[in-house]
Amino acid sequence: MITLHHLEYSRSTRIIWLLEELGVEYEMVRHQRHPETMRAQADLAAIHPLAKAPTAIIDGNLMMESGAIIEYILEQYGEGKLAPAPGSNDRAEFLEWLHFAEGTLANPVIVQMLAPRFGGLGEGYAPFVEGEVVKLLDYVEHHLDNREYIVGDSFSGADINIMYVIELAMAAGMLANRPACADYGKRMMARDGYRKAIELGGPVVPSLGG
Amino acid sequence: MITLHHLEYSRSTRIIWLLEELGVEYEMVRHQRHPETMRAQADLAAIHPLAKAPTAIIDGNLMMESGAIIEYILEQYGEGKLAPAPGSNDRAEFLEWLHFAEGTLANPVIVQMLAPRFGGLGEGYAPFVEGEVVKLLDYVEHHLDNREYIVGDSFSGADINIMYVIELAMAAGMLANRPACADYGKRMMARDGYRKAIELGGPVVPSLGG
Numbered sequence: 001m002i003t004l005h006h007l008e009y010s011r012s013t014r015i016i017w018l019l020e021e022l023g024v025e026y027e028m029v030r031h032q033r034h035p036e037t038m039r040a041q042a043d044l045a046a047i048h049p050l051a052k053a054p055t056a057i058i059d060g061n062l063m064m065e066s067g068a069i070i071e072y073i074l075e076q077y078g079e080g081k082l083a084p085a086p087g088s089n090d091r092a093e094f095l096e097w098l099h100f101a102e103g104t105l106a107n108p109v110i111v112q113m114l115a116p117r118f119g120g121l122g123e124g125y126a127p128f129v130e131g132e133v134v135k136l137l138d139y140v141e142h143h144l145d146n147r148e149y150i151v152g153d154s155f156s157g158a159d160i161n162i163m164y165v166i167e168l169a170m171a172a173g174m175l176a177n178r179p180a181c182a183d184y185g186k187r188m189m190a191r192d193g194y195r196k197a198i199e200l201g202g203p204v205v206p207s208l209g210g
Numbered sequence: 211m212i213t214l215h216h217l218e219y220s221r222s223t224r225i226i227w228l229l230e231e232l233g234v235e236y237e238m239v240r241h242q243r244h245p246e247t248m249r250a251q252a253d254l255a256a257i258h259p260l261a262k263a264p265t266a267i268i269d270g271n272l273m274m275e276s277g278a279i280i281e282y283i284l285e286q287y288g289e290g291k292l293a294p295a296p297g298s299n300d301r302a303e304f305l306e307w308l309h310f311a312e313g314t315l316a317n318p319v320i321v322q323m324l325a326p327r328f329g330g331l332g333e334g335y336a337p338f339v340e341g342e343v344v345k346l347l348d349y350v351e352h353h354l355d356n357r358e359y360i361v362g363d364s365f366s367g368a369d370i371n372i373m374y375v376i377e378l379a380m381a382a383g384m385l386a387n388r389p390a391c392a393d394y395g396k397r398m399m400a401r402d403g404y405r406k407a408i409e410l411g412g413p414v415v416p417s418l419g420g
Contacts, residue, residue: 050349052314061302065313067277068305075296086285092271095278102313103275104262111335118335124328125321125335139260 001060002026002073007040007053008033009206011066014160015054016201018070021155021193024077028200066164067098070157082156090152097150101161105140108132109165113172137169137178144180148187155191163188164204171205211270212236212283217250217263218243219416221276224370225264226411228280231365231403234287238410276374277308280367292366300362307360311371315350318342319375323382347379347388354390358397365401373398374414381415 002019006012006028019026031044031053045051052064059076063069074083084090112133115121121129140162144150151158166185169175175182188194198204212229216222216238229236241254241263250261258265262274269286273279284293294300322343325331331339350372354360361368376395379385385392398404408414 049352050314050345058302063302063306065306065309067313068302068309071305071309072302075301091285092268092273092278092282095281096273096275099275099278099281099309099312102309103277104260104312107317115335118332118338120332121335122328122330122332125325125331128328135260142259 001058002077003029003057005029005031005044005047005053005055005057006201007031007044008202009038009204010053011164012054013197013201013204014066014164015056015069015073017163017193017197018073018082018157018160020196020200021160021191022073022077022081024073065102067102067161070098070161074157084152084156094151094156094158097158098161101158101165105136105162106165108136109169109172109174112174113168133174137174137181140166141178141181144184147180147184150184159188163194167204211268212287213239213267215239215241215254215257215263215265215267216411217241217254218412219248219414220263221374222264223407223411223414224276224374225266225279225283227373227403227407228283228292228367228370230406230410231292231370231401232283232287234283275312277312277371280308280371284367294362294366304361304366304368307368308371311368311375315346315372316375318346319379319382319384322384323378343384347384347391350376351388351390354394357390357394360394369398373404377414 040051255261
């Protein structure tokens with residue numbers, strides 16, 4: 001039994017996508033952001049004190065963290081799909097890219113994207129973040145050159161985890177000179193599971209303000 | 211066969227600790243930071259282009275990301291130790307805390323700690339980061355109240371992953387009013403495996419500048 005607490009314009013779209021790819025039944029509870037602060041509100045905080053998205057209740061386990069939820073759902077409901085099994089060839093790379101999405105890549109990309117909304121990041125920190133974004137997206141671009149998926153030769157939960165960040169980077173114009181990332185993003189967004197997730201959960205990026 | 215590329219004052223101390231707890235043999239290659247920039251240098255970039263710590267080569271797999279390396283080592287070398295098995299009671303919580311350490315907690319704590327070195331974070335972003343640090347550390351404090359370990363009732367890889375951040379928070383004075391976190395930190399640092407890791411790899415925090 002899976003209950004997904006979905007916050008509009010958020011990482012919880014990942015979990016809709018995963019569940020649609022697996023064809024697993026779930027209940028979805030919808031939460032809106034505060035129209036001015038854009039932050040999650042009391043209805044999500046009533047479920048989990050950190051009010052993070054995604055928040056999910058899976059077989060009685062209250063969970064947050066996209067990567068953890070993806071791993072847990074794949075272990076309990078995946079029937080061997082969308083993840084290389086422990087001990088198999090692509091397992092190390094799968095775990096690495098799954099963790100890389102939020103452990104390393106997401107923060108600089110999102111902070112750089114939201115910097116104008118914060119009125120800038122300070123004279124020392126702003127160029128540091130920009131340097132990280134360039135270095136990390138160039139690394140992903142190099143990795144995706146001549147690759148169909150982020151890990152091995154098939155679609156996996158690691159694609160879902162990294163795609164949220166790729167999509168933000170795309171929307172923020174960061175992929176203009178990174179054709180492998182941009183093509184990968186478009187391929188992933190053409191998948192039935194992704195399109196169904198957007199249909200059910202709404203767009204991932206509201207508007208970047210033009 | 212495990213080769214750990216250890217960078218001084220870094221997250222790679224986690225992997226020494228894990229391997230010492232497991233009693234698994236490994237080779238350690240030592241890397242120093244640039245004395246002025248404090249960043250990793252060409253010798254680590256020669257192993258992996260992102261020059262991140264930890265970087266490890268495990269049975270021929272070049273890996274980064276602490277959480278991924280911890281999971282992979284536990285799957286391949288753990289013999290059931292230091293992680294609840296898939297399908298067991300504490301599995302969801304284990305995955306969540308393992309991912310939480312770097313996915314949510316580490317960035318605001320480290321950015322807040324390094325803010326003076328960057329000359330500040332900007333008038334809008336600095337209070338946002340500070341608010342996140344308070345909210346997240348208060349959440350961990352509440353979780354650790356009357357608990358011995360971060361997950362269930364035994365030591366696991368999730369303790370190792372979150373302890374790096376707890377130790378930085380402790381060194382930065384962020385645990386002064388968070389006794390459960392501070393006591394937990396001291397308990398973890400009293401473990402033989404931790405002490406051996408510091409003996410072999412050096413301290414995690416060089417100096418915070420007083």
